[in-house]
Amino acid sequence: MSWTPQEEAAFVARRRKRNLVIGIVLAAFAMLFYGITVSRIAG
Amino acid sequence: MMGTISQLEDSATRTALSGSLSTSEWRDFWALLKPRVMTLVVFTAACGLIVAPGTLSPFLSFVAILCIGVGAGASGAFNQWLEADTDALMKRTASRPLPAGRLAREDALVFAIMLSGASVLTLWLATNWVAAAILAFAIFFYAVVYTIWLKPNTPQNIVIGGAAGAFPPVIGWAAVTGDVTALPLLLFAIIFAWTPPHFWALAMFIRKDYANAQMPMLPLTHGLAETRKQILIYSIVLLAVSVAPFALGLTGALYGLFAALLGVVFLALAIGVARATAEEPADMLAEKRLFKFSILYLFLLFGVLVADAAWMRP
Numbered sequence: 152m153s154w155t156p157q158e159e160a161a162f163v164a165r166r167r168k169r170n171l172v173i174g175i176v177l178a179a180f181a182m183l184f185y186g187i188t189v190s191r192i193a194g
Numbered sequence: 195m196m197g198t199i200s201q202l203e204d205s206a207t208r209t210a211l212s213g214s215l216s217t218s219e220w221r222d223f224w225a226l227l228k229p230r231v232m233t234l235v236v237f238t239a240a241c242g243l244i245v246a247p248g249t250l251s252p253f254l255s256f257v258a259i260l261c262i263g264v265g266a267g268a269s270g271a272f273n274q275w276l277e278a279d280t281d282a283l284m285k286r287t288a289s290r291p292l293p294a295g296r297l298a299r300e301d302a303l304v305f306a307i308m309l310s311g312a313s314v315l316t317l318w319l320a321t322n323w324v325a326a327a328i329l330a331f332a333i334f335f336y337a338v339v340y341t342i343w344l345k346p347n348t349p350q351n352i353v354i355g356g357a358a359g360a361f362p363p364v365i366g367w368a369a370v371t372g373d374v375t376a377l378p379l380l381l382f383a384i385i386f387a388w389t390p391p392h393f394w395a396l397a398m399f400i401r402k403d404y405a406n407a408q409m410p411m412l413p414l415t416h417g418l419a420e421t422r423k424q425i426l427i428y429s430i431v432l433l434a435v436s437v438a439p440f441a442l443g444l445t446g447a448l449y450g451l452f453a454a455l456l457g458v459v460f461l462a463l464a465i466g467v468a469r470a471t472a473e474e475p476a477d478m479l480a481e482k483r484l485f486k487f488s489i490l491y492l493f494l495l496f497g498v499l500v501a502d503a504a505w506m507r508p
Contacts, residue, residue: 172220187320190253
């Protein structure tokens with residue numbers, strides 16, 4: 152099976168957007184755990 | 195001829211591939227979480243957390259609510275993973291990511307497992323094991339007891355399964371106090387009694403969808419007249435349970451007054467349903483009115499509960 156150039160471009164765009172969202176979620180998760188640690192120690 | 199077959203095969207392969215992780219969009223993963231259901235879960239959990247005696251820092255409160263919301267989303271993802279085939283048969287659910295082929299099933303399962311584990315463990319770390327254990331049980335109850343066992347097998351599915359949606363205020367309360375007392379149990383009972391009239395009103399006017407999916411919903415198994423009677427009975431139970439927190443001295447008069455008022459309106463609409471005789475979904479105005487009001491009812495009741503707690507506190 153081969154993709155047309157338009158399909159391949161759409162695939163790459165979707166993958167890039169999804170990877171960006173995964174990156175943001177992971178960064179938020181790391182900040183969340185940092186916040187939990189600080190709050191628990193302070194409490 | 196060969197060219198046409200080749201094109202069809204190519205198209206079929208592309209369609210199959212379109213469900214793979216490499217082409218699915220983040221919006222499809224978001225849709226797996228059933229965001230609209232999460233709204234109610236987050237709201238009731240926040241109310242349980244706010245009215246609980248004791249203090250939890252604003253940040254940890256935010257984390258607790260986030261975890262409860264994500265846990266509810268994980269339940270929704272498990273539910274959609276398990277019901278992809280039946281969802282494809284219903285107009286209301288056919289456009290979901292799995293039946294529409296925009297997401298691969300294994301990706302949905304991995305997503306659900308990851309979110310379940312992350313939400314339960316994070317809630318434990320941020321608050322306490324009691325809240326985390328109830329959240330884990332709620333996810334299990336919704337995914338296994340309700341979706342696998344009850345939903346396809348008994349018309350009592352949403353009665354017992356309603357417990358899954360009743361856990362959030364209890365978890366919110368437990369996140370603050372580390373225990374479960376009478377008021378959170380009554381909040382549980384309110385949502386438990388609210389679920390049957392809410393869902394049966396909906397099931398009545400979309401029963402053809404449920405018939406296509408062969409789901410044994412009460413309007414299909416016992417008829418419309420019996421469903422209308424059951425809606426009325428549960429609405430009476432709901433009125434009694436909703437005023438119980440005030441009657442037992444667990445809330446102030448503000449809550450008691452509004453709970454009685456809202457319960458009477460709910461009951462009046464349920465009487466309207468009980469007296470209705472419409473057979474066709476387009477004519478089921480009483481059922482549609484009750485369904486719409488039932489959503490508003492829960493938001494208002496829990497909103498007043500929070501207002502009452504704020505008013506009562508020194």
